[in-house]
Amino acid sequence: MRPxxxxxxxPALAAGDAVSNHVFALRELFRSWGYPSEAYAVEAKPAxxxxxxxxxRLFREASAEDLLILHFSIGSDVFxxxxxxxxxxxxxxxxxxxxxxxxxxxxxxxxxxxxGRAQLHALAKRVPFxxxxxxxxxxxxxxxxxARTAVVPILIDWSRYDVVPDERVLARWRGPxxxxxxxxxxxxxxxxxxxVRMLAYTRACVDRxxxxxxxxxxxxxxxxxxxxxxxxxxxxxADAVIFTGSVSESELAAYYGVASVFVSLSExxxxxxxxxxxxxxxVPVIALDAGAVGETAGGAALLLGEKDxxxxxxMVGLLRERPALxxxxxxxxxRRLNDFSAANVAERTRAALELELSVAA
Amino acid sequence: xxxxxxxxxxxxxxxxxxxxxGRVRDKRAxxxxxPDVDAALLxxxxxxxxxxxxxxxxLTSLSGAIDQEVAYDPRSRKxxxxxxxxxxxxxxxxxxxxxxxxxxxxRQNHINALALRALRDLDARLPTEVLSRIAxxxxxxxxxxARENAQYLDYSRFAQRFxxxxxxxxxxxxxxxxxxxxxxxxxxxxxxRGTFLxxxxxVGVGAYGVDLSPQLVEQSRAQGLEVYQIxxxxxxxxxxxxxxxxxxxxxxxxHVIPGHLFEILHxxxxxxxxxSHCIMxxxxxxxxxxxxxxxxxxxxxxxxxPPDAFQFYLQMSGFEPVTIQTYNASxxxxxxxxxxxxxxxxxxxxxxxxxxDRDYAVIGMKP
Numbered sequence: 001m002r003p004x005x006x007x008x009x010x011p012a013l014a015a016g017d018a019v020s021n022h023v024f025a026l027r028e029l030f031r032s033w034g035y036p037s038e039a040y041a042v043e044a045k046p047a048x049x050x051x052x053x054x055x056x057r058l059f060r061e062a063s064a065e066d067l068l069i070l071h072f073s074i075g076s077d078v079f080x081x082x083x084x085x086x087x088x089x090x091x092x093x094x095x096x097x098x099x100x101x102x103x104x105x106x107x108x109x110x111x112x113x114x115x116g117r118a119q120l121h122a123l124a125k126r127v128p129f130x131x132x133x134x135x136x137x138x139x140x141x142x143x144x145x146x147a148r149t150a151v152v153p154i155l156i157d158w159s160r161y162d163v164v165p166d167e168r169v170l171a172r173w174r175g176p177x178x179x180x181x182x183x184x185x186x187x188x189x190x191x192x193x194x195x196v197r198m199l200a201y202t203r204a205c206v207d208r209x210x211x212x213x214x215x216x217x218x219x220x221x222x223x224x225x226x227x228x229x230x231x232x233x234x235x236x237x238a239d240a241v242i243f244t245g246s247v248s249e250s251e252l253a254a255y256y257g258v259a260s261v262f263v264s265l266s267e268x269x270x271x272x273x274x275x276x277x278x279x280x281x282x283v284p285v286i287a288l289d290a291g292a293v294g295e296t297a298g299g300a301a302l303l304l305g306e307k308d309x310x311x312x313x314x315m316v317g318l319l320r321e322r323p324a325l326x327x328x329x330x331x332x333x334x335r336r337l338n339d340f341s342a343a344n345v346a347e348r349t350r351a352a353l354e355l356e357l358s359v360a361a
Numbered sequence: 362x363x364x365x366x367x368x369x370x371x372x373x374x375x376x377x378x379x380x381x382x383g384r385v386r387d388k389r390a391x392x393x394x395x396p397d398v399d400a401a402l403l404x405x406x407x408x409x410x411x412x413x414x415x416x417x418x419x420l421t422s423l424s425g426a427i428d429q430e431v432a433y434d435p436r437s438r439k440x441x442x443x444x445x446x447x448x449x450x451x452x453x454x455x456x457x458x459x460x461x462x463x464x465x466x467x468r469q470n471h472i473n474a475l476a477l478r479a480l481r482d483l484d485a486r487l488p489t490e491v492l493s494r495i496a497x498x499x500x501x502x503x504x505x506x507a508r509e510n511a512q513y514l515d516y517s518r519f520a521q522r523f524x525x526x527x528x529x530x531x532x533x534x535x536x537x538x539x540x541x542x543x544x545x546x547x548x549x550x551x552x553x554r555g556t557f558l559x560x561x562x563x564v565g566v567g568a569y570g571v572d573l574s575p576q577l578v579e580q581s582r583a584q585g586l587e588v589y590q591i592x593x594x595x596x597x598x599x600x601x602x603x604x605x606x607x608x609x610x611x612x613x614x615x616h617v618i619p620g621h622l623f624e625i626l627h628x629x630x631x632x633x634x635x636x637s638h639c640i641m642x643x644x645x646x647x648x649x650x651x652x653x654x655x656x657x658x659x660x661x662x663x664x665x666x667p668p669d670a671f672q673f674y675l676q677m678s679g680f681e682p683v684t685i686q687t688y689n690a691s692x693x694x695x696x697x698x699x700x701x702x703x704x705x706x707x708x709x710x711x712x713x714x715x716x717x718d719r720d721y722a723v724i725g726m727k728p
Contacts, residue, residue, distance in 0.1 A: 103412035104426075188413065193406050200401035205394050223408075230407035267413070299370045302377065309402055310394065314381035325372060332371030 003067040003357060005036040009082060010071035013052050014045035016246070018154060018273045019073050019094050022133075024051075025155040026069070029346050042078055055082070062087040067356055070127065072096070073270075075116030083126040090356055091123060091130040091146070093137045095270025095291075101188040105223050120144045131352055133271045134292035150352040153296075154271055155345045158337075160249055161280055169254035173242075178202070178210040178320055181259035181283065183252070183274035184266065186218035186225045186243070193228050194265040198309045200235045205310070206317035210240070215255050217246040256281030261319050263312060264288060272296045276340055279333030284326050286315045298339065300332035420484060427473045511660040517576070523658050530556050533642075533688060533720070537609065540638045540724065541566045547607030550593045551616075555581035557609055558588070568607070571596050594621075597628040606637040614643045614671065615662045622666075626678035633727040639680060640724050643671065645687055648717035655719070671723045680725025687718035 008027065013020045023039050030037035044052035055078055062068060064086040070079060073094040083089060096117050102110035124130075124145035131150050132138030141149045173179065180199065184190045192214050199212040218225040225243070232241040244255065256262075262278035262285045269291035276296065278285050285301035287293050294303050302315055319326050338344070350357075388394040409429070415422035435451035437444035455462075507513070534557045541547050545567035549557045552570025554577060561568035562585075569587035572578050581588040589596070593613070608629050614622055629639045646652030646665035656665050668685045675683040694716040697708055 098413070100413045100416060101411065104409065105411065188411050193411075197402050197404065200404075201394075201398055204398045204401070205388050227406050227408045231404065234407065235401050235404060302372065302374055304374075304378065310385045311378065311381050314384045315377065317384075318377065318381060325377075328371050 003035065003088065004063065004065040005038075006030040006067045006069065007038050007040060007058065007062065007087075008069040008071060009040045009055060009058065009078075011041060011074060011076040011078060012043045012045070013039060013041040013048055015047035016249075018271065019071055020048065021157065021160070022092075022094075022154045023071055024048075025157045025342075026349070028157075029155060029349065033350075042076065058082065058085060064088075067353075070123075072116075072120065072123070074112055075119040079119060079123060083123065088356060089127045089129075090353070091127045091141075092152075093120070093130055093132050093141050093270075095133075095137050095140065095268075096120065097187070097189045097268055101268065105188055105227075106221055109220070129356060135295050136292035137270050152348045152352045153340055153345055154273065155342065155349060156273075156276070156340055158280070158342065161253065161277070163250045163253050165254035165257045166248070166250040167254075169251050170257055173211075173213075173255075173258040175258075176209070177260075178207045178316060179213060179258050179260045180210060180316060181213045181215065181255060181262050181278075182264060183215045183255070183262070183277065184264075185216045186214060186221050186228065188221070188224050189268040190216075190264075190266040192224075193231055194307065194309065195263065196228060196232050196235065196237060196241055198263065198265065198312050199232075199237055199240060201310050201313040202316055203237070203240065206313050207320065210316070212237075212241045213244065213255055213259065214241065215244045215247055215252065218243065219246075252277070253281065256283050259283045261286060261316050263316065264293060265307060265309075265312065266290060266293065267307075269293050269296075275301060276337065279330075279337050282330045282334070284319055284329040285333065286312060286319070288312075298336050300329065300336040302329065420480060423477055423480070427470075427477055509661075514660060516574075516661075519659070527554065527556065529689075530554075531560060534560055534609075534611070536686075536688060537640050537722065537724075538564055538566070540640060541568070541607045541609070544568075544606045544637065546605050547609060548596075548605050550608065550610035551613040552581060552586075552588050553577055553611075555584055555586045555588065557611070558586045559584065562586070566607075568609075594625050594628065597625065597632055600632040602631055603634045605632045606634050608633065608639040608641075610640070611642040612644070614641050614666055615656070615664070618663050619666070619674070623674060623678065626674060626680075630679045630727055635727050638724060638726050639675070640722050641671070641675075642720055642722040645718055645721040647714075647721075648691065648719055649715050650691065650693075651719050668721050668723070675723050675725040678725075679727070681728045683723055683725040685721055685723055687721040689720040690718055691716035 008023050010019055010023055013023060027037045027039050038053050039051065040053050040055045040058055042055050044054075058068070059081075062085045066087040068082065068085065068087040068089050069092055070082060070089060071092045071094060072079070073096060075096070097109075097113050099110045099114040099117070102113060120140075121144050124141075124147075127146070129148045129150075130141045130146040131152050132141050133152065133154050135151050138149050138151045180195070180202070182190075182192065182195055186192055195212055195214070199210060202210040214228075229238075229241075229243070232238050244251070247255065256278065259278075259281075260283075262274070262283045264272070264275065264285070264287040266272070266288065267290045272287075272291070272293045275285055275287065275293060279300060285297060287297060287301050287303055288307055289303040289305050293301075297303060302319075304311060304315070319329075385394060409425075410422070415426070435448060435455060437447035437451070439447060538560065541561065542564075543566070547561065547566060547568040549561075549568055549570035552558055552572045553574075555570065558568050558570050558581065569589070570581065571589050571591050571593050572581070573590065573592065575590055578588050578590040593610075617625065626639075633639060643666050644651050644656045644662075646656060646667055652665055656662055668687070672683050672685055694712045695708055697705060697712070700708055
């Protein structure tokens with residue numbers, strides 16, 4: 001029996017973050033399949049408030065004929081309540097960063113990630129089916145005890161990137177400099193501190209003009225953000241490291257537009273969306289092969305297995321010297337995007353949910 | 362996930378890594394990548410390293426972490442007047458429970474100090490105590506091995522005293538040559554003085570040997586023989602399937618324990634081509650003067666192999682047919698002169714039992 005509706009839940013929904021974008025893109029997909037579909041949250045940021053429903057309504061509205069998709073990236077007591085609902089349930093796992101990255105830096109984040117991991121194990125007993133957005137995530141689902149699992153990547157609304165790059169950003173940063181870009185929340189697992197050290201090497205040994213752009217929100221990690229800034233200052237790089245904070249889509253396009261290269265030293269990624277963004281904006285990628293980075297890049301990035309910082313700095317130089325190498329990587333990146341096209345991921349979503357959509361609750 | 366769609370690598374990353382490694386080395390050598398850059402790369406994160414990094418060297422990090430002050434700022438982050446009562450309330454609560462907190466922290470500090478001390482003691486004790494015990498065990502094993510192999514026996518003098526005469530050994534080898542007629546790659550396991558190899562050369566059989574004794578290998582090579590100093594089993598394992606057309610091993614099997622012999626026979630079967638032979642000769646313990654006396658002259662002999670048992674081992678390894686051929690008749694025997702009837706029959710049986718052939722060979726064919 002077909003479900004009556006497919007609804008989704010994530011504790012927080014906002015504009016611009018990867019999980020929220022995924023939720024909204026899936027909602028459109030489910031609606032296009034003819035299902036009523038809504039997104040529910042505990043907290044909806046102002047920009048999306050109008051299109052998100054408060055989660056409490058689920059207790060009144062969800063019936064046994066509905067399919068409820070729980071997006072999991074952080075622990076919340078609400079999950080325990082929702083699993084008591086009569087609706088069929090599927091979990092989509094976006095990964096929870098190991099708490100060790102936050103101990104001593106951000107006690108709040110350490111507490112929540114620790115709770116999140118514990119809760120994932122508890123949910124394994126109550127939610128029959130779970131989807132990882134990467135093979136890396138799926139392996140964590142299996143070891144958490146989920147019986148039935150699948151991999152379906154994030155559904156990306158690529159039209160969001162068809163914007164005119166912000167002229168102010170372009171005008172300010174365009175030029176002959178080596179612009180090293182990393183996009184992602186400022187967070188200890190993403191190791192922006194190591195990127196600062198890499199910049200120190202690059203400026204000393206490869207190109208004096210190199211600059212590092214750290215594009216991403218830092219409101220949630222003020223302590224780590226302050227320490228990375230302090231490190232840059234101690235190394236005399238205060239002016240060469242640019243923290244942009246959260247950016248609009250056109251600003252994001254502009255930062256990719258001025259980037260010579262995208263470098264990731266992140267140690268833990270559940271999907272690594274910015275790697276695909278770099279492919280979309282034709283920026284070559286050099287990355288530490290950690291978490292899901294390698295499988296998402298799929299051979300179209302320069303992946304290094306060990307974090308040997310001078311090698312990353314020299315790779316940056318190599319890419320600057322060799323336009324042909326850069327072009328090969330960029331072309332491979334563009335080819336790789338086909339695997340994440342809306343049509344491909346929609347089909348994979350349908351295939352993964354086939355059983356949930358056909359069997360009676 | 363979508364792995365496989367773009368499975369081919371866009372660029373040869375290994376080659377690029379090798380290239381940039383070269384650049385780093387070069388910059389080191391030229392002083393471009395000097396101590397100042399090292400210092401920058403090793404610069405700790407202000408405020409202390411990340412907990413995730415500390416896990417790499419937990420014990421060292423632990424002592425630093427224990428001494429760290431707990432920094433907590435009770436001031437509210439809410440701006441304006443709203444923050445004032447919150448800050449006040451927090452300070453008041455902290456003041457009220459300060460002695461309770463002090464009790465907890467002082468006990469926790471005590472436990473931390475004990476735990477750190479215990480871990481350090483374990484860390485210090487492990488290497489010395491455990492390693493010395495492991496070393497003692499290894500040493501004991503070496504002593505046992507040395508004794509089992511009679512390492513301190515001068516084997517060349519032993520061979521002079523108890524080994525067979527060259528001519529005799531040669532005549533014994535000759536009887537097996539028909540099995541190798543026309544063969545091109547026969548292995549002599551434990552080729553010794555090269556008697557069999559010389560014989561093979563003379564009759565136009567292609568053969569080579571392996572032996573563990575460096576002197577004997579040297580000696581054989583000086584005679585123009587193809588001999589390698591390598592463990593026989595190791596050599597057999599290194600050979601591809603069906604790469605030999607004969608194996609000859611005289612007085613080899615009694616030097617290994619039967620369990621090991623099975624493994625070697627299995628390898629022999631594997632490396633032989635169909636229709637070729639594996640011949641292994643060993644002292645014949647069925648002759649009591651051998652089984653009870655001469656077999657035990659050599660301290661490196663492990664266990665006597667009864668002919669029917671050895672035959673069975675080859676059959677189990679897949680050789681078919683497997684025949685037994687005894688040779689090297691005893692020089693002594695009891696005189697049968699003037700006897701007949703039952704007495705003669707009994708004496709013959711006694712002669713056979715005491716003074717039968719001193720060696721035998723099992724001859725197996727790879728089907």
